[in-house]
Amino acid sequence: MPGTWITTRAWLLMLPLLVVMIAVIGWPLVDTVRLSFTDAKLVGTAGGFVGLDNYAKMLGGSNFQRALITTTWFAVVSVAAEMVLGVLAALLLNQKFRGRTALRALMILPWALPTVVNATLWRLIYNPEYGALNAALTQLGIIDSYRSWLGEPGLALAALIVADCWKNFPLVALIALAALQAVPRDITAAALVDGAGPFNRFRYVIMPYLAGPLLVALVLRTIEAFKVFDIIWVMTRGGPANSTRTLSILVYQEAFSFQRAGSGASLALIVTLLVTILAVAYAALLRKAAGAQ
Amino acid sequence: MLKSTRNALLGAALVGLSFSGQAYAETTLNALFMAQAAYSEADVRAMTEAFTKANPDVKVNLEFVPYEGLHDKTVLAQGSGGGYDVVLFDVIWPAEYATNKVLVDVTDRITDEMKSGVLPGAWTTVEYDGKRYGMPWILDTKYLFYNKEILEKAGITAPPKTWDELAEQAKTIKDKGLLATPIAWSWSQAEAAICDYTTLVSAYGGKFIEGGKPAFTAGGGLDALNYMVSSYTSGITNPNSKEFLEEDVRKVFQNGEAAFALNWTYMYNLANDPKESKVAGKVGVVPAPGVAGKSEVSAVNGSMGLGITSTSQHPEEAWKYIVHMTSQPTQNAYAKLSLPIWASSYEDPNVTKGQEEMIAAAKLGLAAMYPRPTTPKYQELSTALQQAIQEALLGQTSAEDALKTAAENSGL
Numbered sequence: 001m002p003g004t005w006i007t008t009r010a011w012l013l014m015l016p017l018l019v020v021m022i023a024v025i026g027w028p029l030v031d032t033v034r035l036s037f038t039d040a041k042l043v044g045t046a047g048g049f050v051g052l053d054n055y056a057k058m059l060g061g062s063n064f065q066r067a068l069i070t071t072t073w074f075a076v077v078s079v080a081a082e083m084v085l086g087v088l089a090a091l092l093l094n095q096k097f098r099g100r101t102a103l104r105a106l107m108i109l110p111w112a113l114p115t116v117v118n119a120t121l122w123r124l125i126y127n128p129e130y131g132a133l134n135a136a137l138t139q140l141g142i143i144d145s146y147r148s149w150l151g152e153p154g155l156a157l158a159a160l161i162v163a164d165c166w167k168n169f170p171l172v173a174l175i176a177l178a179a180l181q182a183v184p185r186d187i188t189a190a191a192l193v194d195g196a197g198p199f200n201r202f203r204y205v206i207m208p209y210l211a212g213p214l215l216v217a218l219v220l221r222t223i224e225a226f227k228v229f230d231i232i233w234v235m236t237r238g239g240p241a242n243s244t245r246t247l248s249i250l251v252y253q254e255a256f257s258f259q260r261a262g263s264g265a266s267l268a269l270i271v272t273l274l275v276t277i278l279a280v281a282y283a284a285l286l287r288k289a290a291g292a293q
Numbered sequence: 294m295l296k297s298t299r300n301a302l303l304g305a306a307l308v309g310l311s312f313s314g315q316a317y318a319e320t321t322l323n324a325l326f327m328a329q330a331a332y333s334e335a336d337v338r339a340m341t342e343a344f345t346k347a348n349p350d351v352k353v354n355l356e357f358v359p360y361e362g363l364h365d366k367t368v369l370a371q372g373s374g375g376g377y378d379v380v381l382f383d384v385i386w387p388a389e390y391a392t393n394k395v396l397v398d399v400t401d402r403i404t405d406e407m408k409s410g411v412l413p414g415a416w417t418t419v420e421y422d423g424k425r426y427g428m429p430w431i432l433d434t435k436y437l438f439y440n441k442e443i444l445e446k447a448g449i450t451a452p453p454k455t456w457d458e459l460a461e462q463a464k465t466i467k468d469k470g471l472l473a474t475p476i477a478w479s480w481s482q483a484e485a486a487i488c489d490y491t492t493l494v495s496a497y498g499g500k501f502i503e504g505g506k507p508a509f510t511a512g513g514g515l516d517a518l519n520y521m522v523s524s525y526t527s528g529i530t531n532p533n534s535k536e537f538l539e540e541d542v543r544k545v546f547q548n549g550e551a552a553f554a555l556n557w558t559y560m561y562n563l564a565n566d567p568k569e570s571k572v573a574g575k576v577g578v579v580p581a582p583g584v585a586g587k588s589e590v591s592a593v594n595g596s597m598g599l600g601i602t603s604t605s606q607h608p609e610e611a612w613k614y615i616v617h618m619t620s621q622p623t624q625n626a627y628a629k630l631s632l633p634i635w636a637s638s639y640e641d642p643n644v645t646k647g648q649e650e651m652i653a654a655a656k657l658g659l660a661a662m663y664p665r666p667t668t669p670k671y672q673e674l675s676t677a678l679q680q681a682i683q684e685a686l687l688g689q690t691s692a693e694d695a696l697k698t699a700a701e702n703s704g705l
Contacts, residue, residue: 041393043372127541129533129541129550148533151536236536238482239683240535240683241482241680242482253676259368261372
């Protein structure tokens, strides 16, 4: 049975990786599950078994519901905007024009910046007293007085979404651009000859090539947006009046600031579960999309 | 085989040689400091260098984080089995750190000389339940800074003695068209907001906790938040205050865009530095005001201390380092950034020279320092109060309801 030998060898070759994965992902996950049923503190007491208390407390609290809504808003709006911007940028960069290579390189820059740097830059831009945004909008006559972008509940979340989009749309653009490069020239040429307009060319000729890669980008970005932490922590720390407190910030506060490792773990697992549901739903979509092609 | 063994031995000998050059640096201490206010990073490095010069067998690795990250970084390191020997801690953490055994009790290490030489009020920074968990290092409270030039232009002869007077003077400045929003505070959703709130609570004679239960929903606690809200809604306070931290307040004040600002000691010499500031030479400082019939001045205890972590393998060296950092000579040498913890320093002309006004304010302010609640649940209480302050300022709820919600979420 050569087949089994190959399979065995494949497993053997993967064994070191599997051991590492179990050590760095599997065991902490199991331990987190164990923790989530206890009232353990971060330091000091080991904590006793409390059953589903943590889950009940977390799911029943108004903080969780509010953070879930905030996170959903953040994820839906920022991911949608990133997808649209990314595809538009890719279509633009797919055209032949002078300076295209330089522009492509430039566009990767925001995505290559560490999030903390990006967040700090945007904080400067949004600064209510001497930020570039207030200066620019005032000079253009769009606003008549300086606004406190990160100090108003409605504005702060929008401001964060803009900062997050700026950093992450290049990733979508890169993926889309790679897919566009794969569209055979003769098909687009034929569509032109047949008199298809720009919208129809995009919809029927280009889109089939884009759909798969874009779905991958969508999955990646949605999961990341749902787990968003660093950009918000640096820019608003969840304020003003908790209007930008997302689930990850709630987990952080619960586990580290308040040192309730038990309920923090339960909250983290709830978030993990939500993200997993999203990922599975997308995977099903992907399979469907692949089957349709 | 022989050849390779010989090579291995040679290699080992070479490695051994390369290390012997620094063999006397036997102990390495890891210390965690903060990267803002009071002593600058460069100053802490300079102080540390003086220590390692005198103690060549100890090496000190310094790490700096913003204040906002200090607590969580300390606790996380502890949760994962240690990493730091010496940590800077805020006055609000000894309760939690002692309860969770983050810091070691150093009560027996403190000499009689320290006990009698350090200002009595400074010790509250490091105390919990009758024990001491380190040495006070940064003695600080919030003062009322004012722009002398703007007050003069408005025809105001003396800085305010009460909070009501402050509001009146700010209104005068606003009405005369000198500044649209004369007062700057640090009311961002962070600990900074609680420091301003506590200053007001102390002025109104409020209490945070009574009999283990929240007591800020009425009396002084409520008066304090009402004052903040009315100052904000009446337009005498810079509306951006609700996203300011101390450094933002300093920038606004230094640009001459605030007539009044509540801030720590460190702002005094920076705002008076012509290289840094447009208002150099016009900076006035007084203790934060009081409330007629209730208090003369008000002050929050914003001091910080240095302690030894319970996971440290080198408590002796760590203590030696802390003693050096908090010693009178070290403190006096850097008194321009943070006032010394030693009582006799305040009579030393080398310390007071050029900052007489600051020292005069400090004598009153430091004596009136009011503690933030000492409870292991402090972080939760603070987070709940930060939310209450912001909601009340934004007009989402009344001050009273906001504080009631905070009391429910305080974990007490």
